[in-house]
Amino acid sequence: MGNIGFKVAQRAKGFEMKILYHNRNRRHKEEEAVGAHFCEKIEDLLQQSDFVMIAVNLTPETVKLIGKRELDMMKPTATLINISRGQVVDQDALVEALQKGVIRAAALDVTHPEPLPRHHPLLTMKNVILSPHIGSATYNTRKSMLQKMVENAVAAINGTPLPDEVVPR
Numbered sequence: 001m002g003n004i005g006f007k008v009a010q011r012a013k014g015f016e017m018k019i020l021y022h023n024r025n026r027r028h029k030e031e032e033a034v035g036a037h038f039c040e041k042i043e044d045l046l047q048q049s050d051f052v053m054i055a056v057n058l059t060p061e062t063v064k065l066i067g068k069r070e071l072d073m074m075k076p077t078a079t080l081i082n083i084s085r086g087q088v089v090d091q092d093a094l095v096e097a098l099q100k101g102v103i104r105a106a107a108l109d110v111t112h113p114e115p116l117p118r119h120h121p122l123l124t125m126k127n128v129i130l131s132p133h134i135g136s137a138t139y140n141t142r143k144s145m146l147q148k149m150v151e152n153a154v155a156a157i158n159g160t161p162l163p164d165e166v167v168p169r
Helices: 003-014 028-034 042-048 068-073 091-100 139-158
Strands: 051-054 079-082 105-108 128-130
Touching: 003 028, 042 068, 068 091, 091 105
Parallel strands: 051 079, 079 105, 105 128
Antiparallel strands: none
16 A cells, blocks of 8 residues: 555545555555555455555556456456556456446546547446546646746746656657
8 A cells, every 4th residue: 555545545444445455565554544454465355345446656567457367356346446557457358347247337547548549448338437637636736747847948948958858769
């Protein structure tokens, strides 16, 4: 349970939800604070959960962390929630699982690619909620984004290197 997972768990505790989590490292302090139960194996979490929320960094190890195998382990009444990165979920496997009733629903703040192509099946599924990656829409994050934008604009006007230049590969 990372920082985002802990914040979500704090809110879930307010609804008296049973909180399960999986992480590379057990987080005893956070676990105790929210009454969470550690699942050593992700398989245990997937099989027991009504709602599975993914909040992981995108790394080579987390690409397609949730695929057909993992979706098949979930309850047919389960909802998958992805607030991390679109590539963490195998979207083709997710579409198939939703169409076949392997899981009940999905709520996605992220997709791959973003935005989805106009005719992607996720856009028309009644058991899917999509949001436009608004997880970062906090005052502090937006203030930081604005500050970076201004720093880059000033550098461009002054003819100096941009602090956050994006260089195409």
